[in-house]
Amino acid sequence: MKKIYIVGIGPGNAEFFTYQAKEALEKSDVICGYTVYIDLVKADYAQKRFISTAMKKEIDRCKLALEEADKGNTVAMICSGDAGVYGMAGLIYQLSENYDEVEIEVVAGVTAALSGAAVLGAPLTHDFCVISLSDLLTEWSTIERRLEAAAMGDFCLAIYNPRSKKRHDYLYKACEILMKHKSKNTVCGFVRNIGRQGQEYELCTLAEMKDKEVDMFSTVFIGNENTKIIAGKMITPRGYEKRDDSLV
Secondary structure, X not given: OOEEEEEEOEOOOHHHOOHHHHHHHHHOOEEEEEHHHHHHHHHHHOOOEEEEEOOOXXXXXXHHHHHHHHOOOEEEEEXXXXXXXXXXXXXXXXXXXXXXXXXXXXXXXXOHHHHHHXXXXXXXXXXXXXXXXXXXXXXXXXXXXXXXXXXXXXXXXXXXXXXXXXXXXXXXXXXXXXXXOOOOOOEEEEEEOOOOOOOEEEEEEHHHHOOOXXXXXXXXXXXXXXXXXXXXXXXXXXXXXXXXXXXX
């Protein structure tokens, strides 16, 4: 059978795997992925054959996975979070034109916007968008336009890849852009190492967020004008209180 599963494994701990993700990995002969993600699953699937590549080798990784499937193996390409949210699903499909006989199935996973939001409380109950600050594949000018548009629309935001050694000031720049249209007192938060050892979170204002020491293992959440702190958690009301006086 020539098949490749593109599997979102969530933050990486088995408790975040969906039943569908576990089933896909169990059915696979070969598991492919970024080296860090392979290390997260290797112990639980020791009987499988593993193929890994380093960061920035995504095209090579996907080609290897497709080649293995084309040989008749059932292959799982694993991605952190969800395979279709900054994952390998799109790239596998883009490269699949020369592998007509390979069946592709995308297996959804729990992306950081969702798992991180659960740690903070309920910051994304209303309209929100997800923006990555990584400019490896997207021009910074495009990221700036998207940030400004999101701020003008008063969307809640989940921000991926907020800072790295080479992009140490990108979160600062992003917050400055957002504060053109959002109050500096907007409720915000971030979660580091979601679902992994060392998980921690913090709530703050938008003005404070720009100077927070976050990293590539952090996801940042920016509220809208109605986001508030309730019982020590970040909550964005959806508007039910307008229909129920007991919630006002």
